[in-house]
Amino acid sequence: MRTRVAGTVVLGALALSVLAVPAAQAADESRGDTKISNVVVNGGKPVVVSATGTKTITVSFTATDNSGIAWAQAILYHGTDMDHSDSGAVANTSDGRSACTKVDATTATCKATYTLTAQENLINSVAGGWKVWAIAQGKDNDYVLKENVKSFQAQRLSKLTVNAAPEPVKKGKTITVTGALTRANWDAGTYSGYTAQPVKLQFRKKDSSTYSTVKTVNTDSKGNLKTTVTASADGYYRYSFAGTSTTPAVSAAGDFIDVQ
Incomplete structure (x- = not known):
């Protein structure tokens, strides 16, 4: 019962996070020249979690726009797409968004940590392939949204x-x-x-x-x-x-x- 309750909480958090994003939809969408690239999950390694363990990982990516980057966000999920996800994780930040550091006038490196926990957002049925949903918005309100900008493995130790x-x-x-x-x-x-x-x-x-x-x-x-x-x-x-x-x-x- 604990797993089901925890899973519901996670999915609720995902839904609220998406609803909080102005242009967020399930399918890929873009306006203008905003781009997301160089997505790295857990240093490029599978996320391996023990039977009762918790794993905190880092997800980073590069966001570019000719006006500069205003904000960005990534959400981890398991499922065919975000609308049909059965588990996931939002960033461990107060607003669920990534912290973006300016590289130059057009580019920022965005980063956040995420927590995966056995018997909470990790249950046996969600082991295997996970995806990264991501959005970035420029200061001129251009944006890009990617349903699956990167995939990774969540594995049972x-x-x-x-x-x-x-x-x-x-x-x-x-x-x-x-x-x-x-x-x-x-x-x-x-x-x-x-x-x-x-x-x-x-x-x-x-x-x-x-x-x-x-x-x-x-x-x-x-x-x-x-x-x-x-x-x-x-x-x-x-x-x-x-x-x-x-x-x-x-x-x-x-x-x-x-x-x-």
């Missing part, structure tokens, strides 16, 4: 474990390698198994710094991993997950096997 046994083991005998792939469950505030995902089992010899893939194993209905290999040399086994649009890549710390 992943964890991966590994255990190779028995240890020590005689050369030529069977080693069983188990593990589990879990990721943040933003709805429940805990970690849940990531099911039916391909995960690479990798090995590196004791005196090497490079892992090589031995085989690919799929997680079961609880996110667990289990496979066997033949003991050949001292070294480290690990599982490595390539990641998806909703979940970042992760590799387990290597587990050492002493082969005798």
Whole structure:
């Protein structure tokens, strides 16, 4: 229930913020020579949030107009468009707008921070692709509005474990390698198994710094991993997950096997 209430509050804030913008509409629109460019979200990296975590990120962009920039605003949202968004975030400023710093007579760099929080504006169904809605207005009242000026990923933090046994083991005998792939469950505030995902089992010899893939194993209905290999040399086994649009890549710390 907390998630639904929080989600409603976020959407309400988005609606109020848009209504507060004089020319704001869902579709792209412009008048005159105002432009928005160089949009950067979270330093260009996906926004990864833990099961109960909060992440504050920075969104910056360049705004230009031949008369100079009067103000600008960006809103983060998840959905096909702003009118159909199911979650989002407005800037952590008193008016929800970006702080614009004058570069020269026509150009300003605009920046603001935004907060994404598990069980509030982050629930499992909104993991993946998010968008940036933005508007900038010149001092001559020219403006530009972009429905999706930039996209980025909001991802559920992943964890991966590994255990190779028995240890020590005689050369030529069977080693069983188990593990589990879990990721943040933003709805429940805990970690849940990531099911039916391909995960690479990798090995590196004791005196090497490079892992090589031995085989690919799929997680079961609880996110667990289990496979066997033949003991050949001292070294480290690990599982490595390539990641998806909703979940970042992760590799387990290597587990050492002493082969005798």
